[in-house]
Amino acid sequence: MQLSREELVRAYRGMVTIRRFEERVQEEFSKGGIPGFVHLYAGEEASAIGMCMHLGPKDYIASTHRGHGHSIAKGCDVVGMMHELFGRQGGLCGGKGGSMHIADLDQGMLGANGIVGGGPPLVVGAALTAKTLGTGTVAVCFSGDGASNQGTTFEALNMAVVLKLPAVFVFENNQYGEGTGVDYAVGSHDIAGRARGFGMPAVKVNGDDFFEVHEAAREALERARSGGGPSAIEVDTCRFYGHHSGDAQLYRGKDEVRRLREERDCIKNFRRRVAEAALLETDALDAVDAEIADLIERAVASAREAPVPPESELLTDVHVSY
């Protein structure tokens, strides 16, 4: 499918926003400004953007512990996200969720998730709502290769097929579950094949190539929206940082990350592709880079300045009523 100029700019802006956000979070985390843990998505941007460009705010996604990219792709406010990571007022969750629980239900973002395999059953539920109420919307589950080994995932895949739900399961295979290689941990070496075994169409795509992800996502979402039931997409991708920020990554080859950044960078690949095909000029791309650099700078400055939540917030919002 041919993308319009406007769509190409939107795709590029989305991927660059994620990349700059994550690079800056790494920097701020290293300086000690961000409490807790952060799991960075840099390197995997084509997956989130390639999928979420097809979604509207009434479609739902569920995400993972590596959830910043999905949140940005689904339309979460970058400044609110940065406040949340810093644990400050103005955070998307009021500073009570943090990196691993970023959510914005108004944008259809059902939350990052601290539990590997936590999201797939929830997506079954969101898709069930769509089907029951006849909203015509879909629910998309982002999981990693690690979650493809969890029992909850198997149950969710089966139930989505049994109930013929408008759902898409995206497995971002970034080659590692924490510090263990995917060829060790995924017994069949074939996550898409696993999903197929549950009775849904599944494809494996190259996550370095935005256009390949975008096209596979379009097909799967069309199937879901037209009543054809769930699908799965395995995205072959890579992460440029460790499992979490601060991971020494001793399990990786000496040259591995440098090589990945050279050969498998979905943003570089995108720039090259659109330049070669004369779809977007370098100036236009550079203008987006500058715009995003400024946005991220403002987000960090704003988060740093923001007050922490009042102590009274400790006890609020445990229940709607009690």
Added chain:
Amino acid sequence: MPQKSIRQALNEALRQEMQRDPTVIVIGEDVAGGAASEGQRDAYGGVLGVTKGLIGEFGEARVIDTPITESAIMGAAAGAAVTGLRPVAELMFSDFFGVCFDQIFNQAAKFRYMFGGKAKTPMVIRTMIGAGRSAAAQHSQSPYGIFTAVPGLKCVVPSNAYDAKGLLIQAIRDDDPVIFCEHKLMYDLRAEVPDEPYTIPFGEANIVRDGDDVTVVALARMVHYANEAAEVLEKEGIEVELIDPRTTSPLDEDTILESVERTGRLVIVDEATPRCSFATDVAALVADRAFDALKAPIRRVTAPHTPVPFTPSLEKLYIPSPEKIAAAIREVHGYAK
């Protein structure tokens, strides 16, 4: 007023709420039964018949038979609740929380808090509790203490048909996740139940009988055992005030404390095991907040700290009996400093 069993009362509550609100759905294993078989659809209507007939009235889109897949059921309910439905999920035996607790404990219970107050998760999980049927260690537990310990969940433990209907309707209309515990030996227990829908607020105890000598707090089947004990003791001149909290989360602390302020003596009866439990929680509450009123040690009559045994002779020993309850009440009544 018509007499109805707990089973009928629950069925009526579900039917009336599904008629009232099209977003209410029922989901679980064999909630109808008979899918893709040669025999009868709605063959089960829930293994104990609570959801019988609902599929005929509301169809497969709202009465959803699932595979045997507890994590997916709980997760589907949580995901559906946070996106606009009011699911009533059935978890056949409360023991099965062991295979699906993440979706409740880490997901549904925590959405609202960790998303900064922006989520509502109006789901009900109906589940069976209780020993006494030789169902053995994996089908007989009463784990409401575990649910009560989780911030974000509410927990209902009804003891009669009237309460069961009003509390289930309240649970369905409530905007928080609610675990609704049904004792497996009580489904046929009858009481007067109005035909029309009504709600009973959470956190309001029922004072089953008034008395000034000893306060007894009990849940579910133990309310009836404690009442039997109280009737025996009445003849001995001991007046028991029997309190059924009906919900363990929220807990009606005031009613318990006011009663102990008056009687100075407390016995808690609990079919669950005693460590970090409902009984222990109530004992701590009273020791903490009504210490000066106490005229005797607090006594807990509970199951022992063991799994539930299979053989009827041992299972009978496991469950607190009216005799054991009466003995504990006599002891605290006769205690003198």
